[in-house]
Amino acid sequence: MSDTKVVAVILAGGSGTRFWPLSRELSPKQMLSVFGKTSLICATIERARMVASEAAVEIVVGATLLDEIRNHLLAQAELADVALDYIVEPVARNTAPALALAAACIEAHDPEAVVMMLPSDQLIDSGESWKATMQAAIEAAATRDVLVTIGLVPTRPETGYGYIKAVEGAAGPGALPVDCFVEKPDLETAQRYVAAGNYYWNSGMLVARARVILAELEAVADNARIVEAARRIAALPAGERLKAASFQLFESLPKVSFDNAVLELSEHVEVVPTTMAWSDVGSLLALEDLTRPDEDGNRVIGGGVAVDSHGTLIYSPQRLVATLGVRDLLVVDTHDATLVVPRERAQDVRLVTDALAKREAPELREPKISARPWGTWTIAQEGAGFQVKEIVVTAGSRLSLQSHEHRSEHWVVVAGTATVTQGETEIEVKTGESVYNPIGMLHRLENRGPGELHIIEIQVGDYLGEDDITRYDDDFCRE
Amino acid sequence: MSDTKVVAVILAGGSGTRFWPLSRELSPKQMLSVFGKTSLICATIERARMVASEAAVEIVVGATLLDEIRNHLLAQAELADVALDYIVEPVARNTAPALALAAACIEAHDPEAVVMMLPSDQLIDSGESWKATMQAAIEAAATRDVLVTIGLVPTRPETGYGYIKAVEGAAGPGALPVDCFVEKPDLETAQRYVAAGNYYWNSGMLVARARVILAELEAVADNARIVEAARRIAALPAGERLKAASFQLFESLPKVSFDNAVLELSEHVEVVPTTMAWSDVGSLLALEDLTRPDEDGNRVIGGGVAVDSHGTLIYSPQRLVATLGVRDLLVVDTHDATLVVPRERAQDVRLVTDALAKREAPELREPKISARPWGTWTIAQEGAGFQVKEIVVTAGSRLSLQSHEHRSEHWVVVAGTATVTQGETEIEVKTGESVYNPIGMLHRLENRGPGELHIIEIQVGDYLGEDDITRYDDDFCRE
Numbered sequence: 007m008s009d010t011k012v013v014a015v016i017l018a019g020g021s022g023t024r025f026w027p028l029s030r031e032l033s034p035k036q037m038l039s040v041f042g043k044t045s046l047i048c049a050t051i052e053r054a055r056m057v058a059s060e061a062a063v064e065i066v067v068g069a070t071l072l073d074e075i076r077n078h079l080l081a082q083a084e085l086a087d088v089a090l091d092y093i094v095e096p097v098a099r100n101t102a103p104a105l106a107l108a109a110a111c112i113e114a115h116d117p118e119a120v121v122m123m124l125p126s127d128q129l130i131d132s133g134e135s136w137k138a139t140m141q142a143a144i145e146a147a148a149t150r151d152v153l154v155t156i157g158l159v160p161t162r163p164e165t166g167y168g169y170i171k172a173v174e175g176a177a178g179p180g181a182l183p184v185d186c187f188v189e190k191p192d193l194e195t196a197q198r199y200v201a202a203g204n205y206y207w208n209s210g211m212l213v214a215r216a217r218v219i220l221a222e223l224e225a226v227a228d229n230a231r232i233v234e235a236a237r238r239i240a241a242l243p244a245g246e247r248l249k250a251a252s253f254q255l256f257e258s259l260p261k262v263s264f265d266n267a268v269l270e271l272s273e274h275v276e277v278v279p280t281t282m283a284w285s286d287v288g289s290l291l292a293l294e295d296l297t298r299p300d301e302d303g304n305r306v307i308g309g310g311v312a313v314d315s316h317g318t319l320i321y322s323p324q325r326l327v328a329t330l331g332v333r334d335l336l337v338v339d340t341h342d343a344t345l346v347v348p349r350e351r352a353q354d355v356r357l358v359t360d361a362l363a364k365r366e367a368p369e370l371r372e373p374k375i376s377a378r379p380w381g382t383w384t385i386a387q388e389g390a391g392f393q394v395k396e397i398v399v400t401a402g403s404r405l406s407l408q409s410h411e412h413r414s415e416h417w418v419v420v421a422g423t424a425t426v427t428q429g430e431t432e433i434e435v436k437t438g439e440s441v442y443n444p445i446g447m448l449h450r451l452e453n454r455g456p457g458e459l460h461i462i463e464i465q466v467g468d469y470l471g472e473d474d475i476t477r478y479d480d481d482f483c484r485e
Numbered sequence: 486m487s488d489t490k491v492v493a494v495i496l497a498g499g500s501g502t503r504f505w506p507l508s509r510e511l512s513p514k515q516m517l518s519v520f521g522k523t524s525l526i527c528a529t530i531e532r533a534r535m536v537a538s539e540a541a542v543e544i545v546v547g548a549t550l551l552d553e554i555r556n557h558l559l560a561q562a563e564l565a566d567v568a569l570d571y572i573v574e575p576v577a578r579n580t581a582p583a584l585a586l587a588a589a590c591i592e593a594h595d596p597e598a599v600v601m602m603l604p605s606d607q608l609i610d611s612g613e614s615w616k617a618t619m620q621a622a623i624e625a626a627a628t629r630d631v632l633v634t635i636g637l638v639p640t641r642p643e644t645g646y647g648y649i650k651a652v653e654g655a656a657g658p659g660a661l662p663v664d665c666f667v668e669k670p671d672l673e674t675a676q677r678y679v680a681a682g683n684y685y686w687n688s689g690m691l692v693a694r695a696r697v698i699l700a701e702l703e704a705v706a707d708n709a710r711i712v713e714a715a716r717r718i719a720a721l722p723a724g725e726r727l728k729a730a731s732f733q734l735f736e737s738l739p740k741v742s743f744d745n746a747v748l749e750l751s752e753h754v755e756v757v758p759t760t761m762a763w764s765d766v767g768s769l770l771a772l773e774d775l776t777r778p779d780e781d782g783n784r785v786i787g788g789g790v791a792v793d794s795h796g797t798l799i800y801s802p803q804r805l806v807a808t809l810g811v812r813d814l815l816v817v818d819t820h821d822a823t824l825v826v827p828r829e830r831a832q833d834v835r836l837v838t839d840a841l842a843k844r845e846a847p848e849l850r851e852p853k854i855s856a857r858p859w860g861t862w863t864i865a866q867e868g869a870g871f872q873v874k875e876i877v878v879t880a881g882s883r884l885s886l887q888s889h890e891h892r893s894e895h896w897v898v899v900a901g902t903a904t905v906t907q908g909e910t911e912i913e914v915k916t917g918e919s920v921y922n923p924i925g926m927l928h929r930l931e932n933r934g935p936g937e938l939h940i941i942e943i944q945v946g947d948y949l950g951e952d953d954i955t956r957y958d959d960d961f962c963r964e
Contacts, residue, residue, distance in 0.1 A: 027807075311844075313836050326822040326848045328506075328837045331830035335811075337823075343805040344816075344823055351810035357792050358807045365790075369805045386866035387875050387941070391916070392899035394873060394941055396866050416919050418895045418943040420871035437870070438945040440895050442919065462866070462873055464897040464941045466917040 010148045011119040014054035015108045018067040018075050018126040023359040024289055027343040032074050033373040036127040047126040048082045054124055057140040062089040066108045068098050080379030080482050096256040102267040103259045106232045109219040110240035117217040120147045125210045131283035139280040142180030143213040146276055153222055154213040157206025157277040158284050163196035166288055168208040170277045177276045184275040206279050222272050229267050232259050289352040290336055293321050341374035379482040380405055393470045399459040404452035406480035413467030415443040422459035425452040489627045490598040493533035494587045497526055497546040497554055497605040502838040503768055506822040511553050512852040515606040526605040527561045533603055536619040541568040545587050547577050559858030559961055575735040581746040582738045585711045588698040589719035596696040599626045604689045610762035618759040621659030622692040625755055632701055633692040636685025636756040637763050642675035645767055647687040649756045656755045663754040685758050701751050708746050711738050768831040769815055772800050820853035858961040859884055872949045878938040883931035885959035892946030894922040901938035904931040
């Protein structure tokens, strides 16, 4: 067992609709830092490294989200020494094709490797209980040709989760054979499950050898072409995997979850029960855990004021939100969008994002603050033919050497000192000073420290899209 | 009668708490333009001029609001040919001292002048009915030594207004003698008033000769010193009226309303009943009149989306506000603050502004967009040691010739062409170009047209308050 490789695979494909307006299509839930010092995905990677034997961590992500996730993870100081590999889903096809692709990529190097498939958007305490649980799961997966799931001992009759029903009798140390999976139950059924004692919340984590994952998929006739497609794409060099042929191949696969396609049908599934602190952060109600209620049951995070209100959460880190005379309401506020919803409807935020999708609302897609490997940018003002951003560059970082075809940029330094490259020259621009990059000018912004550099950038031009950028050199290997 | 002067006096002293977050201390309800093309005060001035004989309009305003009201009215193109005089209350002392001061100022020139005292924050249709009503009131005031009120024929048993009870028998054409004033009634009493037929909503408007207003005040022993103080201040040259002596004198007066101090006690009060379209725009519920409800009773003004909601108003002209599963809620959103309140509690917004006053919230005081005689400015971004504004200058306008002691300013032209004076030089700055005003530099910004000029101003300095400005020349005579 000691020579078995344990590879962490982080599933980062979440779409971020249940956490709107905090999450956006380009900044889904796993990228939120509201629940701790770092984002959920960053914490997941750190936690995975506690039990993985391989130094590199595999990130499974959709093509549309790749840049954002990559920029986000490059910006995390905690991950500075972590090698991150990206396994890119050419197009979203639910979890069965995604897991098949990840397993096929790992199988290509080592079919016997034990793979830990971990959702990137859960909140889990990374203490001893986490380590013990995952070590038991790895032990089971390394010892037997089985798919090992992680099941939470239920603490309440939750109707929002699926349950795993275990059979009596140990399959191995800390692991039980699984009888069946059951979908989200009604309250009465959930109460019966909790009382029965052999039902566990399905955490969505999976541990198994790469070879076993693919074999269990292939054992179901319908899935054979998923495995075949996954192996064909995995056999390509990484640079080839996103080309049209792979896209078409992947797009032809059925949209099916791994639970439906395999776990619910296989006879070779085990569960490691655990009591570790775990939350799937499934709805905006999870924000309530961030602070204690006052005597009226109100929770105020940020610039809120709850007057004559009861049981109400105001989450508004940047702006002022006031409630008067309301009860059991959630108000979640961001720079550009605010959501008002009763506590009991927090699960239904998808109805709002559906409505926003219909009207192609930009607030569905883009966050106002975008993380970059070198810092952040925030849109401060927009108008016809111009855009104003505040750019923050961390000490020691620099942006790519770049030029734009359609816009000129004025940079005014409002804190720190900028080192600006323009063509062949390099100049220092101090607080209160400015510099101008005409259309087509080769330029680069750098912060040699010691503190943060804050720039106000005024873009003027006939087209101001993020894609009007030609990069000539980049510390972060972006194109 | 034809040689009787009719002077319009606009009472612009409202504090703007009932309309928060739309109104602010420095931008109270009368300055809001949400109910029509122009602000309520601008519409009031235009309406007053339809029936006044004097070209000049008198504005009664508190010292703290003078600059804002003045800037606001200077910016109204509709008022370009109107001479506005300001009668400044040195300190707020409710309506009896304010009306006494206004009457005394007019009496000093012509004791026989008929004064129309009009609240600046009401919404009234300026058609024939308005003219006929006011002409009847002016006729009554010119013919008899009485205080003439305007009473609305009630269309519903409103509990939010005071009522005027008329006596049978005409006092003159269109005017009835008043029996008494009654405070806001309960619903049952209001229903009785409406059924009785001789009760009218108290509009708060008053028409009377200047001499009569002061005489009626003096007739009540308690008010004698109010009239004496008003006459003493009115006798001073305008420039002297705001000095410490006037301030102390006015501050020593009792805080009492003209209704309590005079109207409820005088035997010489008449009412002109009218059915003209009138609203006192008393609470945020007035926003509901701006648009028709959809089939679920929702009203959405601006960038809102009401999902699975009923009877809900979303007023959010700039940002996206979404409601999900709520009922009978008002959500009123501005750049920097959002209020959520059930319809039935809309009258109680004062509880919120009280809470904000306690914590000295800047959102209580300042609007994010400030009107100036030459255009507007909007705060786009703020941070330690810097502030970014978007400045819009109307065609043909220019700011004052000015300098700052504590901040430098970068101006980037994002639309139009700026003519910039720096010391003795004048330069043209085109769209996409910028100019820098170091600390202490004499500078001026001008828009010679033809269109609007849009500037992004980045202020950098150790102090960024609006009062760090020395003006050397100003088209609007500001100091």
